[in-house]
Each structure stands twice: as structure tokens, then as C-alpha cells.
Amino acid sequence: MSRPAPPATRPRDDGTPHAEPSKRRRTLLKAPLVAALPWGAARAATGDKVLRLAFSTAESGFDPPRFSDLYSRTVDSHIFEALYGYDHLARPARFRPLLAAAMPQVSDDFRVWTVPLRRGVRFADDPAFKGQPRELVAADIAYAFRRVVDPANNSPFATSVLDDRIVGLATPRELAIQQRKAFDYDAPVAGLQLVDRYTIRFSLDEPRPRFIQTLAASDVLPAQAREVVEFYGDKITEHPVGTGPFRLDASRWVRSSKIVLVRNPHYREVRYDAEPAADDAAGQAILARLKGRRLPLVDRVEISIIEENQPRWLAFLNGQLDGLLALTGALPLDFAPIALPNGRLAPNLARRGIQAYRIVNADSGVSYFNMDDPVVGGYTRDKVALRRAISLALDVDREIQLIRRGQAVPAQSPILPHTTGYDPRYRSEMGQYSVVRAKALLDTFGYVDRDGDGWRELPDGSPLVLHRATEPQQISRQFDELWQKNLTAVGLRTEFQVQQWPANLKAALAGKLQSWYLGSSASVPDGQDSLARLYGPQAGQQNLARFRLPAFDAIYERLQRLPDGPERNQLFFEAKRIAAAYLPYKYHVHRIANDLAHPWLIGFRRPLFWNDWWHLVDIDDSRRATS
Helix, strand or coil, rough: CCCCCCCCCCCCCCCCCCCCCCCCCCHHHHHCCCCCCCCHHHHHHHHCEEEEEECCCCCCCCCCEEEEEEEHHHHHHHCCCCCECCCCCHHHCEEEEECEEEEEEEEECEEEEEEECCCCCCCCCCHHHCCCCCCCCCCHHHHHHHHHCHHHHCCHHHHHHHCCCCCCCCCHHHHHHHHCCCCCCCCCCCCCCEEECCEEEEEECCCCCCHHHCCCCCCCCCCHHHHHHHHHHHHHHCCCCCCCCCEEECCCCEEEEEEEEEEECCCCCCCCCCCCCCCHHHHHHHHHHHHHEEEECEEEEEEEEEHHHHHHHHHHHHCCCCCCCCCCCCCCCHHHHHHHHHHHCCHHHHHCCCEEEEEECCCCCCCCCCCCCCCEEEHHHHHHHHHHHCCCCCCHHHHHHHHHCCCCCECCCCCCCCCCCCCCCCCCHHCCHHHHHHHHHHHHCCCCCCCCCCCCEEECCCCCCEEEEEECCCHHHHHHHHHHHHHHHHCCCCEEEEHHHHEEEEHHHCCCCCCEEEEECCCCCCCCHHHHHCHHHHHHHCCCCCCCHHHHHHHHHHHHHCCHHHHHHHHHHHHHHHHHHCCCCEEEEEEEEEEEEECCCECCCCCCCCCCCHHHHHEEEHHHHHH
């Protein structure tokens, strides 16, 4: 399964809006983050061990099938659980049972996957259960798959799940659409067989050697209790009820301002365990310190929404945040030169015991072009030439040095670091900058300045104006200024359409934007996940560019069926060549992720493809109180 990383994307740690909604601005004073009492007094008053973090963008809601923004999905993955998860310390990534009792039994042709469930797992208590404990059963897994494809939920993940080709799963969806009636949750689906109360068997129309990635999507396809969804109806996004280590504290949740999770008192007994590589000194040290401890290690997680970089940075320096960490709130770019001059932790921070974690992330900054747009879209040679010229005119090295403060490397293709298909030696026109070649392409295909006003026209002589979607934040303005400067240098005029992030996302999904710059992160270890952004059937979902090319779709579908190996690697190469040739997306950079943590935060390691880690870190209150 190719899961979006909101539609396709996750937030950039540089603070730029990034496939997640951004609501109203906030300052440190607005965010209910700063405790009135010193930490020691606050801790004594509550008796809880609290992990304090910040999001740079607000949540949308907490219903896994419905929301694709990373912030909501990150919260969901700590409330809900899927059949499998990831070993938090293993590098490269390794799957392990979560709600499953064991690894799946898989047929030789990768079409039949049988999964036994753990027994005695309970959902968190909720009024929907009428005072009775509710045990997890196989039907709760099947229900999750049905919910994703129910057209009423308008799930951004529906096409991805259908791509797994679960036998019969598309039928009730098609009937609901064709007959304009409610989705039939009781209709039999041959590919979702309940072998018994605690065993589910998935049958697929085609081989899917990496289907376990779908079964490890706690943020998209977790177990859900049908009676909870039906009890709350349209309010289900406000009432997440799962089997995970935390539950939402609705009494403390202030939308777009503060999210509080508390320990699920009925979470089963789970002990910290992992299998880092023998030569992984950092991983082995974390394991030695935490192995055998009961999870979750903290009692409460408090997330404040602090959109602006400076207040978030100051909150960290003041000890009001335990870290600027992983995926949702790492070190803002503005402060990278201060915190990590020349890539090394600043001495003043090192003296405070602050730890720095640095890695080239499995993500990218990417511009897309709407292939249905009459100006930049299309597959004819002149339209391809325009997109290629724009790509060549963009000075990515300048973007890295001036805007990203050196915290990125140029991207060459859609495939992201740390995923299959990524080759650090691969080079393409995607990563090139040449004003001379850009001008030559435009001249050759008739994009010339006929009236002498300094701006090129379309080949038919009509005005050529590029429309670029953007957001009002300062970091977005910096990207816009560089874009405009680069394209002005080759005679292309740009007008910017400024909206808040949610409005841009809505317009992008509806195909109403000509171009937009956002971020994309890997959500699974397989590089094919990134290629979903060019797959025709994903148009209007992960494929914001609405790129449709039968030759590419054929490669994508073969990639799905083949096991890993040389033949599959060659297909990755061919897919990258097509992406560079047609250029529906301009991949700019892969970010360098910089995480900072105070010395009292124990056990942090940046996850590569998963969101759930808050229950796996500890807080040393003795160190926190004296800092």
C-alpha cells in the first residue's frame, strides 16, 4: 500500500506549510504551554510524568480514515493500533507484531495473508460500550478496511487500500456510488475472512509482497469498534477510541491550541523491547536503559500548537518543551545556524546537556504542476519544455543555502532516502540548474517575448502568467521570493495566490491550483510509496499533479507485484527517468533533520517511517527539576 504522507505529505521542520493545515497564528503567550509554577511544583501537583511537545500546525481531527495531515495522524497512532508496527530501534526498518499475536502466515504467491490476533486486548473505556469492557476481535480489523473505502468517509487513503486488491472490497463501494445509497458494512467481502474470533485472513487478487506495510498503518488502518463510530456519528472525529497506550483527554483539548493525551488505564501489559543492530551503539544504549519497562513510560503527553518558529525555539530553551523533535516540530531552520553551527551542537547548548540528532530525512520539498491546467499541464513537447525550463531555472543550491540554512541536499528523483529504489549516486536533470538551457528551451518551443515588455508569451502569442499557490507565513514568502527571482531571470511572470494551508489543500485536491510547493515524507520503507504521486488512479488524491501516463502506470503496477530484487530495481530506474522527462513534479531537496532534546528526555530516536514513539520515551524528573 502506498500511504500518503499527507495527501501526500508531512510538515517540514523548517516551518513551511507542508501538506498539513495551518490555522491562525499563535505566539508563545497564546499557547497554553508555559506553566505558572516551576516544573517541580507542577509535577508534584499532578503526580504525572509529562512529555511536552509542540506542533507547528494545528490538528484536523482524530478519525484515521478521514484525515491525512501528519499532525492528526501522529496523535491517532498513539491512540489506535494496527496489526503490526515497527521495531523502534532497528535500522533498517523491521516489522514486529502489535495487535497481531505473531508474524503473518503468507502464501508462496503473496496473495493470502493470515494473521492471528492477541487475545485479551481491550479498547479504552467509552460510553459507547455501555459500561462493559470491549475486547478486540478480528471483525474490528475488517471494519477498519471497510471504513476506508466507504465513499461517505471521502478517505484520502481509499485508492491506496483498493490498490492492494483485496478480493471483493471494491464491490460494496462501487454499489454505494452507483446506486447512491449507504455503504453496506454487512455485505460479505471474500478477501476479509474472519477465520475465527481472533484470526483474520486477507485474500488478494494479485501478489502483494509488501502487504505487511498496509497492516502496519496504525495512523490509517487501526482497529476500530463499529459501535463507537455509530454511537458518535458525525462527531466521531472528536471521540477517538482505540486500543493504544494513550487516550485523548477531551476535557483539556482546545482545538488548534492544545492537545492532551493521557495514559490508557486499560492498556495491556507491554514491555519495552527492541532489536537494534549489534554495532548500533546508540540503539544498544537505549535498549539497555529501557528494556523490560512497562509502556507507556510517561503518564501524559501535552502538545501545544505554536506556529511561529521563534516562540517554539524559546519555549524549548526555557525548558517548557522537552524537545524539538521528529516529524512534527524539529529544530526550525531559522535557528539551525545558532544551534548547530557547521553541523555541530553549539557549545552553550552542549554545556546544558542538550542532545542533537542529525540525519538526512526520508522526505522531499517538491513543487507540483497541475497536468490538467491549460498553461503548465499537458503532455505535448511544448508543455513538457515549459515545465523543464521552470525546473532548470530554479536555483536549488541557493534555496538550500539561503532559506534552508544548509540543512538539505539536492533531490534527483521522487524516491526518498532510506527507501528501496533510492540510489545516492543517481543524477538527473531534476537536480540541475541552468539559466542558459532554460532560456534555450523556451526559445525553441515558442515561449518568446513578442511585445517587448520583458515577459514571454505562450507559443500562440497569448499572455503567459504562472499562478503559484502559497501561504502568508514568512518562510513561505522567502520561497516565493526565490521562485520569482529565478523565473524572472528567464522571462517568466508569476502571480502568487495567498491562502492558509487548509484552503490550498482543498483547492489542490479539487485540481484548482496550477502549482504549489509542499513537502512529502515516506510513510513506509518501500520507495514505491513515493511513486504513488505519479500513478494515474491516484489523481486528485496522493497524485496532486493529476499525472496520467499508461507507461508509468504499467511500471507502477509491476512494482507492486514483484518481490524485491534486480528486476524491481530496474523498474525503479525507469520510473525515475519518466518522472524527470515529463516533470509533473519538481523535486527540490531532501531535508537534513535536526532534532534537539533536553537531557531529561530519555530514549529518543527519530523514527523513519512511523509516527508512534511518545510511549517509548521517558522523562527523568530529577534532572528536569534541577535544570
